[in-house]
Amino acid sequence: xxxxxxxxxxxxxxxxxxxxxxxxxxxxxxxxxxxxxxxxxxxxxxxxxxxxxxxxxxxxxxxxxxxxxxxxxxxxxxxxxxxxxxxxxxxxxxxxxxxxxxxxxxxxxxxxxxxxxxxxxxxxxxxxxxxxxxxxxxxxxxxxxxxxxxxxxxxxxxxxxxxxxxxxxx
Amino acid sequence: xxxxxxxxxxxxxxxxxxxxxxxxxxxxxxxxxxxxxxxxxxxxxxxxxxxxxxxxxxxxxxxxxxxxxxxxxxxxxxxxxxxxxxxxxxxxxxxxxxxxxxxxxxxxxxxxxxxxxxxxxxxxxxxxxxxxxxxxxxxxxxxxxxxxxxxxxxx
Numbered sequence: 001x002x003x004x005x006x007x008x009x010x011x012x013x014x015x016x017x018x019x020x021x022x023x024x025x026x027x028x029x030x031x032x033x034x035x036x037x038x039x040x041x042x043x044x045x046x047x048x049x050x051x052x053x054x055x056x057x058x059x060x061x062x063x064x065x066x067x068x069x070x071x072x073x074x075x076x077x078x079x080x081x082x083x084x085x086x087x088x089x090x091x092x093x094x095x096x097x098x099x100x101x102x103x104x105x106x107x108x109x110x111x112x113x114x115x116x117x118x119x120x121x122x123x124x125x126x127x128x129x130x131x132x133x134x135x136x137x138x139x140x141x142x143x144x145x146x147x148x149x150x151x152x153x154x155x156x157x158x159x160x161x162x163x164x165x166x167x168x169x170x
Numbered sequence: 171x172x173x174x175x176x177x178x179x180x181x182x183x184x185x186x187x188x189x190x191x192x193x194x195x196x197x198x199x200x201x202x203x204x205x206x207x208x209x210x211x212x213x214x215x216x217x218x219x220x221x222x223x224x225x226x227x228x229x230x231x232x233x234x235x236x237x238x239x240x241x242x243x244x245x246x247x248x249x250x251x252x253x254x255x256x257x258x259x260x261x262x263x264x265x266x267x268x269x270x271x272x273x274x275x276x277x278x279x280x281x282x283x284x285x286x287x288x289x290x291x292x293x294x295x296x297x298x299x300x301x302x303x304x305x306x307x308x309x310x311x312x313x314x315x316x317x318x319x320x321x322x323x324x325x
Contacts, residue, residue: 013245021229036220
């Protein structure tokens, strides 16, 4: 066989497999595809991720998005961003303080410098339902004797999606 | 020596076929879980998540079946090489972006996005390419049938 014939027959062989895969996949998962097209799938994914996150940290209290906003309005809580400095600089919940989990793990005295009052209410967040930095940071803070730490499971994306105040403002 | 090489590439074909079949099957059993893995990459539009989660596992599994059976091995090896190239690229992008997510490579088996996953996928790509370029269709069903057919005619 000539070189281009070999390439053509190989590509044809690949295409046959792709077609079989597509036909079987689409035929057997019509519900999933439909849910994705009408926008239900991302919602279901977020719900599952939040449930998984809560299961992963049964001893850590979570706070609802609306309750967090109420406390924000009343200035009754301090918001703590557990993401990287880069993410924080890009955008964060308005007036939040940054305490990246990685920095705290490297230097545990950092908590005392950023948030000296151990009895205030702290609401920790990260990049949303699929991220566990907030849960891990909350665990660290509780271990350091902070008495009132809660996790905002929806994180920064949920806050921004609800059009709550962020800075730099968008 | 030539015979030994045949056996090596035969073993590599079965290895890559087995891995793809297993990886596909894991995701076929729980396509929603795979859609979560795709969603976590934050690279694809939401309406595409379902189609991707529905079809990619079947394409992987079918490529695995073809490699294991020995039918259309070149086509299957070209496809697995192409898929591995895409997967490695996606993991690389996510590692650079600092995403702390499961790569979704093997369904329920947790494997984080990172340099180890990149190394694994690159190794699999090299194996897959070697099957594509050097495997001579040794010891497969197609060869077996080809050998049997003339005999049947003679009988």
